[in-house]
Amino acid sequence: MTTPAGDPNTSASLPRLAATILLLREAGAQVEVLMVRRHANLSFMAGMWVFPGGSLHPSDSSAAALELLDVDAVTRRISMVDLHGDALDAEHVCGLVFAACRETFEETGVLLAKHDDGSSPSAALLERVQPLRATSNENAEVFVQLLRDNELRPDLAGMTYWAHWITPSSAPKRFDTRFFIVRAPQAHLASADTGETVESVWMTPHDLLQAAQRRDMPISHPTQCNLHDLQATLTRYGSLDALLAGEATRKVMPILPKMFRAESRMAVVMPWDADYESSPGDGLPVADCGALQELPSRVLVDR
Secondary structure, rough: OOOOOOOOOOOOOOOOOEEEEEEEEEEOOOEEEEEEEEEOOOOOOOOOEOOEEEEEOHHHHHHHHOOOOOOHHHHHHHOOOOOOOOEHHHHHHHHHHHHHHHHHHHHOOOEEEEOOOOOOOOOOOOHHHHHHHHHHHHHHHHHHHHHHHOOOOEEEOOOOEEEEEOOOOOOOOEEEEEEEEEEOOOOOOOOOOOOOEEEEEEEEEHHHHHHHHOOOOOHHHHHHHHHHHHHHHHHOOOOOHHHHHOOOOOOOEEEOOOEEEOOOOEEEEEOOOOOOOOOOOOOOOOOOHHHHOOOEEEEEEOO
16 A cells, blocks of 8 residues: 555545455355455554555546546546535546555456456466556556556446445544445456565455454454445345446445544444434434444444
């Protein structure tokens, strides 16, 4: 994850814009999602299993990056709002989509891109660009140049805007994160980058939630919520194809949990909790949270 510079949403009072992708694949009759484990020495979510993703970098919404996108097509299909409920400008919508593709490449090696004629990158090209993962991690502009040099554009045809989560206002490090789902390209072999991520695994949402419950895999509460939502949605549609088609125009509501000290532990209160509005901390208007409302409305964590 490249450290952003010059992003308008990186002040002490505002969470940093970020993007993450749920890469999905079919395994027989089941659908699996790719998870990567963060290095134990990192300052944020050390040792946790997460979806690939990271912060928006200025290069993600630069003129060079936007030239590789059909900006009108992206903004017609993907509608985002900021923390005030106002429409997010096209530059940042496209930048977040671009950042999701870049971070996925850096952390997993999966390149969500196609040539101008619609063809997929060859196996030889995929192998040749793998060493650039580490270089792009240090300098995000490398990813833009990688695409330009190989006449590639981000492949957004099957990408669906899935969720919007904001770190509680009391947290020391905050992110305003947009989640996307996409079918993983079959020819791409995902692997950890051995820098920020040390392991990767394909598992069903159900098995991941079970592993988290047994404490076999450390998975954050927001990630578990997205896994639960994914599992419930897959059950409703019955297949990955049906899910991607049915959720193409999914209405995404921003979710801002509240976090405050309750005796010797920290309470994390979700928007569907009956006491959310009266709990301490900044919040957002309570809205329909779909399948998430089936989950516990608050958790207690040691901190």
